[in-house]
Amino acid sequence: MNPFSSAQWHGLYAQHIVRDQARKVCPPPLCGQERPWVLLQEGRRGTWRAAANYYTSLVGPADDDPRLQADVQALLGWFDVRGESAEVAVLDLAPLALPVAQNLGTGLRQRGWYVRHRACFGNWYLLSDGRSFEDFMAQRPSQLQSTWRRKARRFQSGSRGAAIEIIVDPERVAAGMDAFEAIYAKSWKRPEPYPAFIRAWAHACAEQGWLRLGVAWVDSVPVAAQIWFTVAGKAHIFKLAYDEAYAQLSPGTVLSGYLFRQALDVDRVHEIDYLSGDDVYKRSWMSHRRERFRLLACDTRHPFGLARAAVERAREWRLMVKSAFGQ
Incomplete structure (x- = not known):
């Protein structure tokens, strides 16, 4: 589908x-x-x-x-x-x-x-071939592996109030989208032309059980957010942003890792799709184009x-x- x-x-x-x-x-x-x-x-x-x-x-x-x-x-x-x-x-x-x-x-x-x-x-995409997240990460470029391991420790230990949240329930979507919009406004991206559409789509995905809205927090401040949705065994990476003031923590990379783990180990998808564009960073995560x-x-x-x-x-x-x- x-x-x-x-x-x-x-x-x-x-x-x-x-x-x-x-x-x-x-x-x-x-x-x-x-x-x-x-x-x-x-x-x-x-x-x-x-x-x-x-x-x-x-x-x-x-x-x-x-x-x-x-x-x-x-x-x-x-x-x-x-x-x-x-x-x-x-x-x-x-x-x-x-x-x-x-x-x-x-x-x-x-x-x-x-x-x-x-x-x-x-369009860059990953065929999971039944791999676990650990197997998947072991096959990533060495620089990505190193960044993920070092930066993820901080979030895993909770130092500086660091935490990762993956929102799937409709009741948390409004708060998650508030965080996403706050981060998006501080990111390098141009203003979202149809923010009401993005918010409505997140709510619709949650109602269908599709939503995987990831948010990285530091001291209760949202610093990175990504909107994924998983449908019929495929995970789609729809929107992502991070606050450049926290770039030294690599919150976008850390959050991506957590969402890839969710897709591979929990949802057991057979494909992850980075959707539109040839952005260089996508090559490090994906297997095919x-x-x-x-x-x-x-x-x-x-x-x-x-x-x-x-x-x-x-x-x-x-x-x-x-x-x-x-x-």
Whole structure:
């Protein structure tokens, strides 16, 4: 299951974010109403995009979803009857797993659409292979191992009032999110554009039993926080921040270690996903990397779809010429 295509995610996304960006949102009726595939937001001239932004790590089925083929066929069926639902000239979906982009692209080409897909961003992840946390840490780079061992002792001993909390219960979410927001405001990160959405998602995850909200405390002051959620055997690392004033304690590294231990030894997940981006620090924790893709498809039977396809073909031609002449 991909939580970014869950009913919980779609509902909160539509409530907090889409209302500012789109005229209409349509959840295609795929594989039963209880299994929404993607929210589509309507743009101009028959252009439909995935209702997704920087919060969304994956649209549609995950790479290993056994229902992937059925979901893709269901979405293609929705386009086949688009006259009864919505006229679609251009479809813009991202970020997609590669097998989804390939299968959906093949089906649309067979229906006469112009299709292209390209990489969006890298996605680092860990396949646990049944490893314990101790085995996992023994395989990390020596610098990470050393930092974890030295800095974790302080939190384990409780010196300077240091403590780690992992919040899973709905009753503690409000306090945990207060701590997260306080840390985020002191971190290097830019202000959160939709803080109410993040807080609402944390509450929704707690209600589903998914939430793993970690907070590192020093003398009752929150110094690092991370929002993880674990769904169907996969742990997703969603948000993280630390207070730079406490950088000498490496609270972010220590907290990460505790949450990895929770995922590997307690939740027994088979995968841990660092979601979007190629940040250097992710390589030290993860074992694999894959790409997420954007699919752009134009219905050449539609005047605007044909025009957009012509623009895209011209762009491809220019890139080929530029590459051929080394410019």
